Amino acid sequence: MPRQTRFRSNLSERSEFERASVNTRRPKGLALRRNRIKENDVFAAEYPQSRTRSGKFTKHDAEVVYMALKDYRFDGSKNLNLKKLPTNSSKDKVDKEEILKKTEKNQLRIQELQDRLYADGREGLIIVLQAMDAAGKDSTVKHVMGGVNPQGVDVYSFKQPNSEELAHDFLWRVNKCLPQRGKMAIFNRSYYEDVLVVQVHKLNKTYHMAKRITGQDDRDFFKKRYKQIRNYEEYLYENSYRTVKIFLNVSKEKQKERFLERIDTPAKNWKFSHSDLKERALWDTYHKVYEDVINATATKENPWYVLPADQKWYTRYLVSEAVLKALEEIDPQYPKMPKEERAMLKDCRAQLLKEK
């Protein structure tokens, strides 16, 4: 079984979200009106119902989310070329202090929407985290989801499959970890390993399966797996789930720096294994395969986000935006109390007040 962990709540009260605001320079007069009309068109397409119905999240906030993620979102409409994507924030010219504030605000908003998601129970959200070693998957999970109610989120780490898992189809162990609707599940690594590490190391050749499977060309084998993954995610979407896939894009230099830190700091030694260097030596192959996999499985309904991962403060912010965007699209609503029960509230209230 994949390892499961739960979160601890560490964020301040929700009212902080309500107090938080974003500083914006707004144009005046006619220009302001024209700009609003333009904004509305973009938002209508990107954020169907959420802003108006859920209230507190403003159109400006939605614009910030949209702009920040635009270059990093892959939904099948453009091709990913990893060499062209940044691994840090320098291209985006952001202010760290402002980003930290926005991340905190996003965490509070995620907390609020997750509460609604759970109460609503109509959709489930799966967040897939993939990356090279030391890209910051664990700490991303900890920081972005730190504030949500532990009842509503499950985290699973997928390691090398054991013999029982290997004796089943590759989605078997994943399927057991699907959240019930209303919950979120975070997959720290996932079924994507079955087209990543398995493809890089040709582990498919070692599978104990029929000759028609192991005997085929590797390219055909993995093309079929891409299709199976697309179909699986589509199946989930059609069963009221959404899957958001995140690749933390760390540079080779930053990985070296973080590996050295793991070697030099006794409390971090456990995070390092000598075999990590063997995977590092295959960096270019992994990147090529990642590109191939992402291009083959990015869809409008189940997009990939390829996020710069050299600066944790920026990664955490972008991850929070991606999660928020999915939650805003779900637009969960608190269930309405049936009329008859609502009518009884008055009586219940009176009864309680009469108590001595």
Ligand code: AMP
């Ligand atoms: P980590 O997440 O760094 O603790 O390492 C987990 C290891 O398990 C990684 O090296 C993964 O590549 C490996 N792993 C996860 N899923 C699979 C899989 N389906 N087949 C082979 N190796 C896997």
Ligand code: MG
């Ligand atoms: Mg590792």
